[in-house]
Amino acid sequence: MHDYKSKIERGFYYWGIGVIRYRWAILLVTAAVAGSAAIQLPKISIATSVESMFARYDQTITDYQRFRSHFGRDEEIVLLISSPDIFSREFLSTLKQFHSDLENSLPLLKEVSSLANAPYIESVDRGISVRSFLDSLPGTEEEAQQYRQHGLSYPGYRNVFFTPDGKHAIVVIKTQAVSALSADGRRLRGYARGIRKVEAQPLPVPQQSISQVENIAVIGIIETVIKEYQSPNFSIAFSGTPVYQYHVEPMIRINIKRMCIAILIVSVVFMPFLFGRGSGAILPPMTVILGLMVALALMAMASVRFSLTSSMLPSTLLSIGLTAPIHFLVVYYKQQKRIGKFRGIIATMKHSGFPITMTSFTTVAGLMSFSFAGIAPIADLVNFTIVGILAILVFTLVTMPALLSILQVVAGAERGEADYEASIFNRALLGLGRLGVTRPYFVLIIFLTGTLVAGYNISRLHFSHNQLHYFTEESEFMRQVRLIEAQTGGFRALEVLIDSRRQRGIVNQDLLQAIEQLETHLRSVTDRHGQSYVGRTRSLVDLIKEISCAVTSRDEGPCRIPEDTPALAEQLNYVGRIVPEALRKYTDADLQTGRLTAMMYWRDAADDVDFIARVREYAAALFDSGVNVVVTGVVSINSSIINAMMSTLAIGYSVGFFLIAALMILAVGDVRMGLLAMIPNLLPIIIALGVMGFLDIPLNTYNLIGGCIAIGLAVDDTIHFFHNFRRYYLKSGDIDFAVRETLGTAGRALMATTLILVASFWMRLFSNLKVVADYGLVMGIALLVAFLADVLLAPALLQMFYGTGQKDSRKRFDAQQAHSI
Incomplete structure (x- = not known):
């Protein structure tokens, strides 16, 4: 058991020597990679369409594309026009002109429907005739009354061209379903008539939906036309899924920028206090930014667009990516104080290279279990977060040591180490570990009580996919949504x-x-x-x-x-x-x-799941077996997301737990201790879910993925704790000594990463998007619980399982090595 870990540590020892020897070449390659990544970043875009929630080959999207091939886009823009009399001559004249201006102004337009062009079917001598309702405008009040009578009596007009009470006119705008832009978004396709140097007509392949850029252009023009006509007697409210996408996209962009800046500020401000030197404030954020650039560049190269869910990638990676460089620097600064810069880098590689690598792998394992999720944004978020974590690992073990080898050692750095050892943080950390060793059953009872209370509240959890959770009920968008719905x-x-x-x-x-x-x-x-x-x-x-x-x-x-x-x-x-x-x-x-x-x-798509299932069941029984009935549309797609979330939750967490357990055993080097180490990692998830149930925070695509991230981060600290504990326990055979030395060395990194991660996630509480704030709150609580479990519950468990008679315990532990992997 011990032999393979010794060989790995020896390999990291020589790796450190190689990094120092080729440090300038490493820095040159890093600069080239960063430059190449930066070139790709402007190509990133945001997709807010409902079909972006699933992969193209998914049956849900296949059915939806079949519908669109026959009938076009079902996501309509609905305008509600209020007036004292919608059949007056003035109103009908204004409506017809408004209708004409929309038709003449809007790009990518399929049709505008209103009373101005409503088909009016009537009987004539030779059968029936079809004309537009407003072929000609009424010239007198008597003619206006005739129009009123015809309109109100026509069976197909109510709730289509005006509201049931006859007080509001309805205008519906439908755009094209397929984008007119080329795949790179820079040129018009060949069917864009009148444009020079456009692409040739593409072969029949799945077409890209209308892009967000095109949607913004359409809605922007509609707003301009509305402003020209808006008046007390022609009051216009408008909404619809395209309008929702128009309002949400800038909110996401602003939120991404704010959260990334806030998280960087947190790390830059906290690091000097934790490390006592400038390199500790600069190197970890720089390493994470490099990894983020690589992930985003590959995302752009793969033509994967940000969605409402995957937009959390930058802020998430900036938070969780700090763990590896922080752990490296904590050990390096202690080694540097004792043996100097170059030897300190080599010793740090030997001491922490393996656990840092394993912690990154366990985070990847937790995420990998969701990489094949049926919900495309979750899969995209997970896959490119994995890419970012692995890139950060490489930069931590290659680029950062190369930089450290050329930096000057700051005079007085030893004073910072002494200040920390005498600080309240270090004393509190050692006190928690001591409490776990001396009062193990008391500590266990406290955690079990918290787990039972949280478990009770888990029963109150519910799934949710509510697109409107980005808005408050007092917002102008929601006011117009509720007005149009009511009418x-x-x-x-x-x-x-x-x-x-x-x-x-x-x-x-x-x-x-x-x-x-x-x-x-x-x-x-x-x-x-x-x-x-x-x-x-x-x-x-x-x-x-x-x-x-x-x-x-x-x-x-x-x-x-x-x-x-x-x-x-x-x-x-x-x-x-x-x-x-x-x-x-x-x-x-x-x-x-x-x-x-x-x-x-x-409404929330979770409320529609049962209804959609009942519709399919009723339709299957109603029609003959020779008739094929397909239920689709944006509402059906959103309800399918709930079903995918439930299966993703069950499969993802189960697979993730077993993958992480296997890696934990490998990292610790002992089967029994590895399984014991998994106990502190389950409690944060249980308590976080209980907090969500208590606060009525639903399970959605944001905090669903947050669970696997929390597991991976919790395991990171656990691996460092048990890796160091085992090292000191094998030397002394004393639980109390091993825990004290572990917290005195690795404990500083555990506390530093926890404080920065919690602060980073809790910065999301200031987001104007409630779903982001909820995600940050729950993640921060989970990480705090994980930290307490590692420094308080883990020592208690180790005392209970290995501390009964220190000398005999040492013999039992050594005997188990022969049977472990």
Whole structure:
């Protein structure tokens, strides 16, 4: 057992010699790597689209792309226009001009829908005719009254072009679903007409969704047009998923900058107090920044964009990446004081190279268990955090020693070491270790009590994926969201595709009646609070009813599906020839697939999971086996995220625990002690989850990944503690001496990393994004508990398992070495 660790330490000894010998070449290569990484950084972008939550090959995205290929983008921009009379001549004239300005101003536009171009189907001598509602404006008050009567009596206008009470007009803007930009975002594709030197038309491949840059351009123009028309008699509120993305993206950018700056300030301010010298304040942040640059550069080269979740990569890496360089410097400064600069570097490599490497590997192991998560942003965050951690490890063991070898030793550094040994921090640390050794059962009871209390509160945890948690209810965005929801009955789309699997199969009496029944069912389902999930629905059935009413009379009662199928097919063909865009909103060109759109209220996706499952179950029982029903749209995708989160949590934590346990045993060099060392690493997670349950902080994509980060960081300190404890215990056979020496050497690094990490994560409490603040709070608590578990609970456990009769204990420990790995 002991032999392989001796060989590894000897290898690090020679590694230190090599770093000193080739230090200038190492620094030159580091500068080249940093320069190359810096060139890639401007290419990083942010993706806020809902489909960015899953990989392209995921069935959820495949279904959604199939829907978009038939019907375009379901993420609409909804404008609600309030006026004393939406059918007055002045309002209709302004609305038509407003509609025209939107159509003429917006890029990437697919359509603008309002009363200005609402299809009006009516009966004529030769059948039916279709015209726009506002083909001509009313010239007199009498004509305006006729428009009012026609509009209010038309069955397809309420909740589509104006609110049910007839007091607010609705304008819906739909943009293209596919980006007009090339893959690098710098050129327009070949189908951008009138542009010179554009790319040729690409082969049929999965297309990139409309980019955030394009979305910002569209929303910015809409805001400009709205400002021109905004008035007390033409009051405009607007929202929708594209508007949400427009507001969230700058919030994320600002938050990334603020958090990174705050974390760097924390490390620069705290380091001199901990180390007593300038290099301790500069080298760890510099090492972490180099690793972060490498991770971000590879992210840009791989064309992976930041999402709402993976945007936490820079601040997270700046926090957790400090552990390796801090541990190295703590040991180096003590060695430098005794044996000088060059020998100090070599001795530090031999003493701490292996545990620093293993702590980085255990952090990677904790993250790696989530690298194959079904949620793309979590997988991206984990994979590039792993890249950053490994890069920081290399810079810690290569670049930082090379820099130290050329720096001058500061006079008076020994005074800083003496001051620390006499400080309250060192005395408190030694006191905690002494308490664990002398009162092990008392310490164990305290931790068990805390664990039981936390375990009780874990039962209150719940999953969440609420896009609106970035905003307060008092914000202007939320005010407009709630206003539009209250007046329209929701504007987030749940899309149901009904595929008859044969041409013209959708024109079938039984199938249409089944779609109508599904519409009625969707509007009737309520949650446990009695609130409806769906505010309104729209499908091919509604268009058919409008045609039916035009052929018969709107005064003969509710519009119905005609029983004469041949006549119905003829009417649909006529509408398809005259206004094909009206028909293509609800079915494909072959009349094989029908579309049902259910507009839902904007809520936490976790509240929709059960509803979406019930919709699929109800639809499967309602339609014949030959009909394929697919439930998709932004609401369905968000609910799928909750299912992916639950499976990720179960699989990720289980795999992570076993990987870390194996690495812990390898790092400590003893099976029994390695398994014993895992106990202090479970408590921080249990207590952190309990705190989340008590404070009603949900499990979301932010703090889900925070759990595996917390495990990895907790194990880092545990490895350093048990690695050093075992070294001193083998020399003395005395638990108290081994704990005291361990805390006197490695304890300083444990405390330094904990203080800086906790301060770094708690800086997020000042974020204006609640989800980020919650994440920082929970991570800070978990790391504090992990520190106490290492310096208080670990000595107690070691005393209980190895301290019964010091001499006999030493013999038992030595005997176990023969059977360990």
